[in-house]
Amino acid sequence: MKINWGTGIVLAFIGFITFILYFVFRMSTDDRANHDLVTEEYYKKELTYQQDIDASKTADEFNANLNVEKSEEGLTIVFPERFDPAKITGIVSLYRPSNKHLDTDFPISLSKTHLLIPDNRLVGGRWDITVKWQYEGKTFLHKEKLVY
Incomplete structure (x- = not known):
């Protein structure tokens, strides 16, 4: 044929x-x-976007920038030394774009000017780190992308 x-x-x-x-x-x-590339409650999170912009501007105005460093022990977040560590409260959010099951939140409770997130909690790859913290009634925000 x-x-x-x-x-x-x-x-x-x-x-x-x-x-x-x-x-x-x-x-x-x-x-x-895994096709989960968007956070849970996406629209609810977008409603607070202006507050996040204001908190980020406040951090710039008060020169309250944080240093995020990788070390052998884990991830170290260093707060400015001029702030009293006992008065700092807030949350550190670690967001993994490729796997929502690895997303974690850590409450900020400091005795020194740095916060250590242990190495066993972090898997290699890209992380979006958001630190939202308060000091004496002012809210500050720090966002960073990190490849661990």
Whole structure:
């Protein structure tokens, strides 16, 4: 049986469409591929966006910038020395864009000017670090992207 060029084109289209549908089905049902790239309660988080901008501006105005350093023990967040560590409160949020199960929040409770997050809590890869902290009624915000 001889196949003409019209039949060949139709068979090529059917083969290509089958190929694409196979991979779409395989990727959408595969448990190893995690497609969660957005945080939980995305819209609720967006409502506080202006407050985050104001807190970030306050940190710039008061020169209250934090240093985030990688060390052998883990991740060290160093607060400015001129602030009393006992009066600093807040939350450190570690967001992993590729896996929502690794997202964690740490409350800030300081006796010194630095906070250590142990190395066993962090997996290698990209992390978005958000430190939202208060000192004497003022709210400060520090955001940073880190490859650990």
